[in-house]
Amino acid sequence: MGAAFYIAAAIAILSTAMVITRYNIMHALLYLIVSLLSVAVIFYIYGAPFMAALEVIIYAGAIMVLMIFFVMMLNLGQQSAGDERHWLTPRVWIGPALLCLFLLAELVYLIMQPPAPPAGEIVMVDPKAVGKSLFGPYILAVELAGMLLMAGIVGAYHLGRQKKKITHRFLERATQ
Amino acid sequence: MITSTTAGLVLAGILFTMGLVSMLIRRNLIFMLVSVEVMLNAAGLAFIVAASRWGQPEGQVMFMFILAMAAAEVSVGLALILQLYHQLKTLDSDEASKMNG
Numbered sequence: 001m002g003a004a005f006y007i008a009a010a011i012a013i014l015s016t017a018m019v020i021t022r023y024n025i026m027h028a029l030l031y032l033i034v035s036l037l038s039v040a041v042i043f044y045i046y047g048a049p050f051m052a053a054l055e056v057i058i059y060a061g062a063i064m065v066l067m068i069f070f071v072m073m074l075n076l077g078q079q080s081a082g083d084e085r086h087w088l089t090p091r092v093w094i095g096p097a098l099l100c101l102f103l104l105a106e107l108v109y110l111i112m113q114p115p116a117p118p119a120g121e122i123v124m125v126d127p128k129a130v131g132k133s134l135f136g137p138y139i140l141a142v143e144l145a146g147m148l149l150m151a152g153i154v155g156a157y158h159l160g161r162q163k164k165k166i167t168h169r170f171l172e173r174a175t176q
Numbered sequence: 177m178i179t180s181t182t183a184g185l186v187l188a189g190i191l192f193t194m195g196l197v198s199m200l201i202r203r204n205l206i207f208m209l210v211s212v213e214v215m216l217n218a219a220g221l222a223f224i225v226a227a228s229r230w231g232q233p234e235g236q237v238m239f240m241f242i243l244a245m246a247a248a249e250v251s252v253g254l255a256l257i258l259q260l261y262h263q264l265k266t267l268d269s270d271e272a273s274k275m276n277g
Contacts, residue, residue: 020198076269096200121229152248159255
């Protein structure tokens with residue numbers, strides 16, 4: 001395990017910690033982009049260069065741009081950050097954080113527990129094998145993912161549509 | 177000596193726990209959506225590490241499905257938050273628990 005992995009892992013952990021402690025949503029989203037980019041570096045180290053490219057293009061590109069435009073559209077500013085500062089008191093976060101820390105400690109202990117497996121080396125999986133597998137045995141799942149995306153588009157359009165306000169014609173006349 | 181598989185899985189566990197803590201302590205709906213993204217990303221990292229451990233493409237295939245699901249989930253989630261924000265004029269998730277029908 002080279003130094004590159006540990007540097008990228010440290011950046012990922014630090015930027016994710018910044019994501020979960022910021023009060024301003026925009027700062028949190030920008031730190032999340034840094035976190036996703038460092039996870040993409042880790043994908044590259046683990047022999048998945050195509051997945052690293054997809055992580056940068058789809059996660060750090062498309063999804064984050066969607067969320068940032070959404071935040072800009074809602075025009076959330078200082079007032080929202082003040083609300084967040086008001087909500088996030090130590091009394092609120094100390095309990096769940098400690099419980100999750102215990103869970104993490106247990107998980108790490110269990111991962112470390114068995115003797116080291118014989119094959120500890122990184123195996124490179126080339127995109128060709130991924131493509132063959134994706135369009136061979138997993139073709140049905142690919143079609144299901146396409147249907148899921150279609151349902152997502154239709155659902156987002158349906159939910160995001162502004163309803164036309166219909167008032168009764170007598171009320172309308174009364175207000176004129 | 178820490179093997180690469182162990183290190184990657186521990187990192188995925190740390191990132192997932194951070195997302196879980198953020199999900200539990202936040203009251204802002206957008207922050208909750210962001211923490212779901214962090215957790216999904218950590219799960220994808222675990223799949224990639226497993227793919228590199230066994231040298232099989234299945235883990236990367238699963239990561240692509242996670243990616244597609246995250247994209248669909250974010251679009252629908254943001255549309256839902258937009259509707260809630262227009263109805264309640266706030267992003268507080270506790271407000272949505274009261275049914276002002």
